[in-house]
Amino acid sequence: MTELSKLITSVEGSATLAITALVKKLKAEGKDVLSFSAGEPDFPTPGFIKSAAIDAINNNFTYYTPNSGSPDLLKAIVAKLEKENGLSYTPQEILVSNGAKQSIYNVLMALCNPCDEVIYQAPYWVSYPEMVKLCQARSVILDAGPESGFKITPERLRSAISEKTKVFLFNSPSNPTGAVYTPEEVQALAEVLVNTDIITVSDEIYEKITFDGTEHYSIAKYPGMKEKTVVINGLSKAYSMTGWRVGYAAGPKAIIDAAANLQSHSTSNACSVSQKASVAALTGPQEEIEAMAHKFEERRNLVMKEISRIPDINCPKPGGAFYIFFDVSKYFGKSFNGTVVKNSADMCTYLLTEVNIGLVPGDAFGNDNCVRMSFACSDENITEGIRRLETGLAKLA
Numbered sequence: 001m002t003e004l005s006k007l008i009t010s011v012e013g014s015a016t017l018a019i020t021a022l023v024k025k026l027k028a029e030g031k032d033v034l035s036f037s038a039g040e041p042d043f044p045t046p047g048f049i050k051s052a053a054i055d056a057i058n059n060n061f062t063y064y065t066p067n068s069g070s071p072d073l074l075k076a077i078v079a080k081l082e083k084e085n086g087l088s089y090t091p092q093e094i095l096v097s098n099g100a101k102q103s104i105y106n107v108l109m110a111l112c113n114p115c116d117e118v119i120y121q122a123p124y125w126v127s128y129p130e131m132v133k134l135c136q137a138r139s140v141i142l143d144a145g146p147e148s149g150f151k152i153t154p155e156r157l158r159s160a161i162s163e164k165t166k167v168f169l170f171n172s173p174s175n176p177t178g179a180v181y182t183p184e185e186v187q188a189l190a191e192v193l194v195n196t197d198i199i200t201v202s203d204e205i206y207e208k209i210t211f212d213g214t215e216h217y218s219i220a221k222y223p224g225m226k227e228k229t230v231v232i233n234g235l236s237k238a239y240s241m242t243g244w245r246v247g248y249a250a251g252p253k254a255i256i257d258a259a260a261n262l263q264s265h266s267t268s269n270a271c272s273v274s275q276k277a278s279v280a281a282l283t284g285p286q287e288e289i290e291a292m293a294h295k296f297e298e299r300r301n302l303v304m305k306e307i308s309r310i311p312d313i314n315c316p317k318p319g320g321a322f323y324i325f326f327d328v329s330k331y332f333g334k335s336f337n338g339t340v341v342k343n344s345a346d347m348c349t350y351l352l353t354e355v356n357i358g359l360v361p362g363d364a365f366g367n368d369n370c371v372r373m374s375f376a377c378s379d380e381n382i383t384e385g386i387r388r389l390e391t392g393l394a395k396l397a
């Protein structure tokens, strides 16, 4: 057997996808499994967006577009960033990619040299450490547990900076915790960064899913930060368009040009039809989009109400996104029918096999005391899922 690339074989597979596959397998075997592992909205893509895609096909908008994105989509993104985030970009400062995942990858690859340091917090989105590995850069991870509301302080950030720091990777609202930094907290982090050469890559993919009237504040808006920030956003979460694969990066032209060059030799443009659908999404009526975000807030309230009766877990209230991330470590060391639960992976395997609920181990997000539950599902499933969770945990002794 040929030896495979050391770099590629050092990359972990996605834990989210692994648990989703196990859930599918159990379902195929006829088990009544409720999955709370998916990282995507359960709503259909709004009709006017689908119609725009159908029109695009019928109008033969089915050829390559410019590598960086079609002019009408770049224009729509520029207008969105101006109107919603108060950020002025030219179309040349935008790169449209196959999902925000590719946007982040392109930008990190464009920025990092081997041994450069990338600072980010744990819990983190699963792909960050693996992308940093692929860049041959080094992750500097700041732990932020439930006791700190899953947030880092400016002091923690300052103390992690070295002369090797190249990038600060920031994600608010967060996957997996749902933590949202307030504008003041974002500004306090920006103050640490603004007089450095560090580039902030700000992953704002959950921007539109915030609760309790909390305003999303892009770190690029802080005076002096736009020149050293790449804003990452996309259509997947806000518009329920995960399968369409459209994301974008907005930032200094030199970084965007380098990222675009990489993209031109790997995937080329994002799907032409999806780009037309994205123009419709960004420029069309936003009521349906706001209604989806509102529904997520109702579900957040429901899941918090239901989970509050379970003893010995610590579940901070998420301010955005559609996940709860809660500490189950008080149950570690306990067992049922001879199976000892020692960590988050054991806990998820136990809950899946014993009470048929699919959660994702916190281990995959850099916190082995916690598990993630997505509430992008029906109210009935949330209520029944928490009931099963309660039953499963109560059996552990």
Ligand SMILES: Cc1ncc(COP(=O)(O)O)c(C=O)c1O
Pocket (backbone or CB within 6 Å): 039, 098, 099, 100, 101, 102, 125, 171, 174, 175, 203, 205, 234, 235, 236, 242, 246, 247
């Ligand atoms: C924090 C975060 N960033 C980026 C992405 C990538 O989204 P997409 O590639 O679908 O645009 C996700 C998706 O799960 C995410 O949770």
